[in-house]
Amino acid sequence: MTEPVTSLNFEQLNEVLSFSSTATAVHVGEEARIEFANQAMLTIWGRGIEVIGKGLVEAMPELSDQPFLEMFARVWREGITISGNDTPAELLINGVLDTYYFDFEYRAIKDKSGRVIAILHSATDVTERYLNRRTLQEAAHNKELLIREQSLNEQLAASNEELNTINEELQASREELFRMNLELESMVNDRVKAFIESEERFRSMADNTDILVAVREETGKLIYFNKAWIEFTGRTADQLISTGWHDLIHDLDRQKFLDIHQRAFGKRVSYSDEVRVLGADGVYHWLLKKGTPRFLSDGNFTGYISSCIDITQRKLDEQLLQDMNEELAASNEEFAALNEELATTNEELAESNDELLLSEARFRNLINQAPFAICVIRAEDLIVVEVNNSYLELVGKTRQQLENHTIWDGVAEVAEVYAPLMQQVIDTGVAFHGKEHELILNRNGIAETVSIDFVYEPVTDLKGKVTSIMVVGNDVTDKVTARRQIEDAEERNRLAIEAAEIGTYELSYADQTLKGSKRFDEIFGVNSPVSRQQVLSVYHPLDAHLSNEAHMIARKTGRLFYETRILLTDSSVRWVRLQGDVHYDSQGNLKKMLGTVMDITAFKQLQQQKDDFISIASHELKTPLTSLKASLQLLERMKASPTALLPRLVEQCNRSMEKISELVEDLLNVTRINEGKVMLNKKKFSLAHIIDECCTHVAQRGTHELIVEGEKDLEIVADENRIEQVVTNFITNAIKYAPNSRQIFLTIEHPGDSVKISLRDTGPGIPTDKLPHLFDRYFRVDQSGVQVSGLGLGLYICSDIIQRHGGKIGVESAEGEGTTFWFTLPD
Numbered sequence: 001m002t003e004p005v006t007s008l009n010f011e012q013l014n015e016v017l018s019f020s021s022t023a024t025a026v027h028v029g030e031e032a033r034i035e036f037a038n039q040a041m042l043t044i045w046g047r048g049i050e051v052i053g054k055g056l057v058e059a060m061p062e063l064s065d066q067p068f069l070e071m072f073a074r075v076w077r078e079g080i081t082i083s084g085n086d087t088p089a090e091l092l093i094n095g096v097l098d099t100y101y102f103d104f105e106y107r108a109i110k111d112k113s114g115r116v117i118a119i120l121h122s123a124t125d126v127t128e129r130y131l132n133r134r135t136l137q138e139a140a141h142n143k144e145l146l147i148r149e150q151s152l153n154e155q156l157a158a159s160n161e162e163l164n165t166i167n168e169e170l171q172a173s174r175e176e177l178f179r180m181n182l183e184l185e186s187m188v189n190d191r192v193k194a195f196i197e198s199e200e201r202f203r204s205m206a207d208n209t210d211i212l213v214a215v216r217e218e219t220g221k222l223i224y225f226n227k228a229w230i231e232f233t234g235r236t237a238d239q240l241i242s243t244g245w246h247d248l249i250h251d252l253d254r255q256k257f258l259d260i261h262q263r264a265f266g267k268r269v270s271y272s273d274e275v276r277v278l279g280a281d282g283v284y285h286w287l288l289k290k291g292t293p294r295f296l297s298d299g300n301f302t303g304y305i306s307s308c309i310d311i312t313q314r315k316l317d318e319q320l321l322q323d324m325n326e327e328l329a330a331s332n333e334e335f336a337a338l339n340e341e342l343a344t345t346n347e348e349l350a351e352s353n354d355e356l357l358l359s360e361a362r363f364r365n366l367i368n369q370a371p372f373a374i375c376v377i378r379a380e381d382l383i384v385v386e387v388n389n390s391y392l393e394l395v396g397k398t399r400q401q402l403e404n405h406t407i408w409d410g411v412a413e414v415a416e417v418y419a420p421l422m423q424q425v426i427d428t429g430v431a432f433h434g435k436e437h438e439l440i441l442n443r444n445g446i447a448e449t450v451s452i453d454f455v456y457e458p459v460t461d462l463k464g465k466v467t468s469i470m471v472v473g474n475d476v477t478d479k480v481t482a483r484r485q486i487e488d489a490e491e492r493n494r495l496a497i498e499a500a501e502i503g504t505y506e507l508s509y510a511d512q513t514l515k516g517s518k519r520f521d522e523i524f525g526v527n528s529p530v531s532r533q534q535v536l537s538v539y540h541p542l543d544a545h546l547s548n549e550a551h552m553i554a555r556k557t558g559r560l561f562y563e564t565r566i567l568l569t570d571s572s573v574r575w576v577r578l579q580g581d582v583h584y585d586s587q588g589n590l591k592k593m594l595g596t597v598m599d600i601t602a603f604k605q606l607q608q609q610k611d612d613f614i615s616i617a618s619h620e621l622k623t624p625l626t627s628l629k630a631s632l633q634l635l636e637r638m639k640a641s642p643t644a645l646l647p648r649l650v651e652q653c654n655r656s657m658e659k660i661s662e663l664v665e666d667l668l669n670v671t672r673i674n675e676g677k678v679m680l681n682k683k684k685f686s687l688a689h690i691i692d693e694c695c696t697h698v699a700q701r702g703t704h705e706l707i708v709e710g711e712k713d714l715e716i717v718a719d720e721n722r723i724e725q726v727v728t729n730f731i732t733n734a735i736k737y738a739p740n741s742r743q744i745f746l747t748i749e750h751p752g753d754s755v756k757i758s759l760r761d762t763g764p765g766i767p768t769d770k771l772p773h774l775f776d777r778y779f780r781v782d783q784s785g786v787q788v789s790g791l792g793l794g795l796y797i798c799s800d801i802i803q804r805h806g807g808k809i810g811v812e813s814a815e816g817e818g819t820t821f822w823f824t825l826p827d
Contacts, residue, residue, distance in 0.1 A: 025121040032056035032072035032119065044102075044125055046093030062092045065281060071106055072119060079108040079116045086130050101130040146462075211372075212287070212308035214240075218301050220265060232310075234280030250276035250284055261291065268293045268301050274311070284586050286312045292369050297358060307371055373473040375407070376459075379426050379466045382406045394452070394475055396443025413442045425456045426466050432456040436480050451480040507532065507580070507593040516597075523576060523599055525568055540565035540573065550578075558582045560595060575604040680719040680804055687748060687757075688713050690724045694731055694746070703742075704735055710748035716755050718805055718825055726798045730759040730821045733794065738763020741818065750827070754807070758822040765815040774811055775799040798823075 023040040027033060033055050042048060051059035056069055063069060066089060071082050083105040090099050104123040108116045212232055215224040225240040233245055249257060253275045264271035272290040279285045287308040294302045367374050367386050373394040376386035384402045392399060401410050407422075408415035417439070425432050434454045440447055454473035458466045503520030505528075507513075514520075514535055516528040524535050536547055543564040550562040560580035565573050580595025632653065638646060691712050716723075727746075734744050738761040745760040766774070775795050802809040802823045813819035 023123045023125075027056065027072060027119040027121055028076075028117070029055075030073040030076050031058075032069060032076075034059060035118065041121070041123065044091075044100075044123060046091060060091070062090055062097060066090065075106045075108050075119050076116055079110060079114070081105065081107045086126060100125060101127045142462075212310075214306045215303065216265075216306070217303040219303075223303075232277075232279050232285075245277065248278040250278070252276075257289070264291060265304065277308075285310050290371050292371060294369070295365070296362065297365065305366070305369070373454075373471075373475075375402070375471040375473075377407050377422075377469045377471065379458075379468050382408065382422075384410065385468070391471070391473065394473055395441055396446075396448070411441070413447075414439050422456055422469060425458050425469060429458045429460060429464070429466050431458060436476055438480075449477075450475055451477045501599070503597040505580075505595055505597060507595070509590040509592060520597055523574070523597055524566065538566045538568070540567055554580065554582050554593070555590065560593065563600065574599060575601045680722065682717055682719055684715055684717045685720045686713055686715050687711075687755075690720065690727055691746065691748075693724060694727055703739070705743050706731065706746055707743055708746045708748070711750055712748055714748055714750060714755060716825055716827070719801075722801045722805075723825075726801055726823060727757065727759070729794045729798050733821070734759060734761040734763070734819075737761075737766075738819070753827045754824045755827060756822060756824045758820055760818060760820040762818040765817055766811070766813040766819055767815060771811060771813060775809065 021040055023038065023044050025037040025041045026035045028035055034051050034053065037045070037049075037052065042051070045051070045060060047059060056072060057064045068089070074080065075082055083103075085103045086101050087104060088099050088101055090097055102123045103126050104121070107120045107122075109118040109120055111117050209226065210228055211226075212228045213224075213226040214222065214229060217223050222241050222244055225237050229235075229240055229245070230237055233240065233248060235243075235245075246254065246258065257273050257275045260271055260273045270290070270292050272288065275287055275289055276284040277287050288311050289306065289308050291304050291306040293304055296302055364386065367376070368388045370388055370390065373391035374386070374388045375384060375391045377383070378385050384405060384407055387399065387402050392402065395402075395411050397410055408419055421432050424430075432455070434452065434456075436451045436453060438449065438451050440449050442448075452473050453476050454471060457470040457472065459468045459470055461467050501519060503517050503523050505514050505516040505520050508515075512532045513529050514532055516524070516526070516530075521528055524538055526534060526538075536544065539547065546562050546564045550560055554560040558581065560578065560582070563575060563577045565575055567573060577598045577600045578595060579597075580593045582590065583592050583594060585591045635646070635650070635653070691708055695706050695708070731744060731746075734741065738744075741761040741763040743762065745758075747756075747758040747760070749756040749758070775798075799809050802825070805825050807823055807825040809821075809823040811819065811821050
């Protein structure tokens with residue numbers, strides 16, 4: 001009896017699917033959150049299991065501008081299935097963004113009620129199949145051309161045989177004519193070969209250009225747009241030819257551009273304009289639009305070639321020769337007509353030969369009128385066969401110096417570096433692309449350092465042999481210089497921000513995500529990028545409303561500013577100040593906010609200390625002033641008839657004045673410290689004098705006994721008055737804070753090359769948490785001032801005095817065991 005089979009649970013089903021060789025994933029929601037992906041799918045994505053639980057764009061940001069997320073949203077909303085074959089996708093794998101091709105299916109999975117509960121995603125990488133098929137198609141096309149040429153040659157041979165049999169009486173003439181036909185055929189074959197090579201050169205240029213190129217015929221009709229236009233606008237070539245692109249021009253630029261274009265077209269002259277055009281990415285780009293009229297060798301006007309360069313970026317892309325597919329198509333038709341004429345009469349052969357010469361003239365004319373540098377170099381001997389004025393201007397040479405000379409004779413100053421590169425292109429047939437190469441050119445006799453974007457493009461014959469090298473170049477010196485200046489400025493700004501310990505952030509209004517700098521993450525205790533809600537979660541509950549209020553104001557003013565408290569994981573409270581500028585898109589909608597954040601806890605603490613100090617100072621000054629005022633009022637009343645109370649009132653006035661003088665002197669000392677005006681009058685003196693003064697001071701009080709231990713007769717070099725001020729402050733504090741410690745111990749030691757003076761009491765001691773702050777400005781152990789009075793400046797002044805002497809100051813205390821203040825001075 002067999003045991004019943006147990007159904008697989010969810011984890012087991014995931015485990016089984018993970019071994020499938022078919023790339024499979026399961027998503028939920030319009031954002032296509034990844035609930036499951038087997039290893040095959042993770043391999044296609046170039047990601048690990050960390051993407052599980054993330055939305056598709058969050059896991060693979062490179063898909064944000066591609067249509068796949070919208071497809072997932074439609075499948076989820078409408079419960080449909082979307083599939084595709086040979087579908088391109090740009091994926092970031094191993095740090096490289098490349099295009100791959102897939103057969104895929106997004107299938108909505110529904111429950112019994114018909115509600116979509118998941119999307120089953122399967123995919124197959126067919127990149128190799130797609131590329132192989134495209135290669136085979138190109139090979140088939142080339143084979144078809146070869147068969148057509150062979151057929152034409154066979155037809156020509158048949159026609160020649162028919163001509164040989166027409167009239168025996170004209171045998172001699174026919175033989176002569178046959179000989180002439182053979183010669184003409186050889187000439188035509190040479191011309192055809194040259195024409196095909198010319199076509200290959202154009203095709204090579206078109207495949208490699210990043211410039212937006214378009215062609216109009218003499219009537220103004222658009223006949224050609226290159227791939228760059230298609231990629232830029234997101235429209236097909238047919239759409240561009242039928243509807244054009246003028247509707248994509250910004251409203252503020254459209255009429256001005258159309259006026260310039262129409263005036264130039266009417267006069268058949270060159271024109272240029274800078275215009276904003278909406279790209280496929282939904283952003284307006286500034287394009288430098290140039291139009292050049294085309295003329296045949298006989299002077300007939302044949303239309304315009306226009307080129308556009310994206311000048312919104314800080315660098316210019318490579319500039320290659322605009323694609324001339326429509327011109328090449330017309331030339332192919334002339335070539336077909338030429339073959340037909342060859343099959344009939346020698347006269348038509350001559351006409352076809354003329355047409356071929358005219359086509360070659362067009363090719364040379366296009367090179368000469370191209371708005372960027374072009375030089376064509378014969379591969380076998382490196383002789384320059386074609387060069388336009390832009391190239392001559394680029395290298396600073398005359399046509400006589402380059403044309404019909406070897407290229408390295410013309411630009412010998414760069415031969416050592418670039419001759420091997422050109423030879424490598426000739427040997428391998430692989431183009432070399434140079435980006436912002438810095439080199440020294442001898443321009444018109446002057447050595448100049450320039451930066452150049454260029455391409456060494458191999459041009460091959462039908463057998464694949466490299467017959468020439470086309471050099472296409474562009475001077476990008478100004479662009480490189482400008483970018484380096486911007487990079488330098490950005491680096492200075494970055495260093496300034498880091499030095500100021502300021503955090504920076506970028507808030508996206510679209511998805512409310514924050515990308516912060518390292519300092520931003522440190523302040524809020526997060527790891528960017530994070531959601532705005534995650535950052536708000538660390539705000540103090542009493543300040544949670546401040547962010548939304550500040551953002552409402554920023555939406556109106558464009559500026560954000562507010563201060564708030566945050567609670568860190570250790571329960572400590574920090575103050576931060578946030579500022580920001582709102583940025584809008586081209587339609588005026590909120591796009592993002594760029595801002596800074598600064599930890600102002602120390603500033604807030606200093607503000608609080610100042611507020612506390614003002615309160616303390618007011619209180620401390622008010623007490624002796626009130627006493628002095630009362631004593632003076634009594635003296636005023638008895639000045640006519642003094643009583644026995646007079647001496648006591650005078651003594652009270654003096655004590656009040658001494659107290660006020662002490663407070664004012666402390667304030668003056670702090671001011672001198674802040675202004676750097678504290679001067680030391682160092683001289684050699686004996687500590688005995690200071691000790692005697694202190695003993696007398698304590699004895700006059702009659703409440704405590706000062707016991708001196710150690711070498712009281714030791715001599716030191718210091719400011720005697722300042723050192724006495726420090727010792728007196730130590731003694732005064734001991735009397736204030738340890739009133740029950742009848743004995744105070746003053747110890748003088750001479751350890752090594754320094755002198756150490758310590759003052760110890762047996763009072764209640766100081767709490768451990770207050771010890772690190774005793775020498776801070778305005779700090780008082782008794783903040784309430786109930787036990788003792790003072791401004792909290794005495795020990796701060798003492799610390800400054802000892803540090804100016806090059807010594808050290810400190811305190812040791814334990815609650816219930818007393819306190820020891822000490823300082824050292826260099827011997």
